[in-house]
Amino acid sequence: FIHQNKLNDILKVIQPNDYLFIQFGHNDEHSGSGSSPFTTYKAALQQYIDGARAHKAIPILVTPVARRSFDSQGNIVDTHGNYPVAMRQLAAADNVQLIDLTALSMAYFQKAGPTGTKSLFFFLNAGVSPDFPNGVADNTHFQVNGAIQVANLVAGAIKAQNIQPLASYLQ
Template sequence: MTTRQASFVPMTGWGQTMQLFIHPEIEVVNCARPGASSKSFADRGRLQWILDHLMPGDYLLISFGLIDEKTDAGRHTLPFGSFQDYLRLYIEGARERLAHPVLVTTHERRGFDGHGNLNWALGHYPAAMRELAAQTCTPLIDLYAQSITWWQQLGPEGTKGIFLFLAPGEHPNYPEGIEDNTHLKPVGAIECSRFVARTLAEQGIVPPHWVVNLEQPQFPAEAMGWLDDETHEALVKARTVQTGTAQ
């Protein structure tokens, strides 16, 4: 979801393209951080920063799972245990401030076996989020299920146009090329945020007139919202109650 800095272009988080589909009178603040799990984001004071700034009537979109499966103690959670426990902190914290929490399952990684079958790498985290949504009566947007459909339709080669696959010399930020099965190019981020925005409107989670541009097929590069590196670094340091924390 992270809004990426200019030195990472064309890597694009779907959180940074949400602005394209939300009416300009509605402020979108993307607080996602790279490499953060539901645990590390909360433990490092980033959730508290959000809760300190939430206003009644705000919406808090909560999407984790890609990093929660990491094995290091600072980030790892158990799907039907600590993952749900941490997500409850986000849900309950938002409701205590009269804001509206919304759970969003994360998109699947790109991974195919030798027969072209998609590997389901995220295990039980999407199911655990769905279960928690039902238990807590929290709106759920199932981006994970939608991404499975997309990636299967596109196949091993087609998904390279969605994910950060670049040949050597194709982009100055990646002179040696890159094959990244987790992070998205603009087209992938846009379609993920388009799906999230459409679902927000169709399910009546937000007033439908807040959602715009759903039928616009493309957007110019300058609309992607990439940050210069200095601004990105400043926000990383500022949006935490633990000033200077880097994750």
């Protein structure tokens, strides 16, 4: 995003007291990404934090949402390695609000289980969609219902952490 000038695009329009939710790390753990959790990743996050603060906006770090990955015993598996750890460290060190969506989504998916989470993620049987005639089993991307549930986790964290004034707008 930084190399694609997406951060600059954001900073051109961000206003004082706007919130900038910063969530990266979902794809960074793949080998060959060129990212390392405690160096380049934290440095990139810091650019977003500094950019928001320079414009008197409010940065909020959000750890990456969990993937649908379960072990043979049906326990959710953390696939993000040290990226959430690095983000938590940066949030604490730089006094940035943090929503730990990794932990929240892992707990939610664990409760739903391997079968229950299929309705959240992009799973289609063969013949359901002309775009996916053979069906699809995607453990990363969400269906509408899954996206709504993840948004509810974030909204719940905003309320639970009393992030004001945002929390006052949520029911």
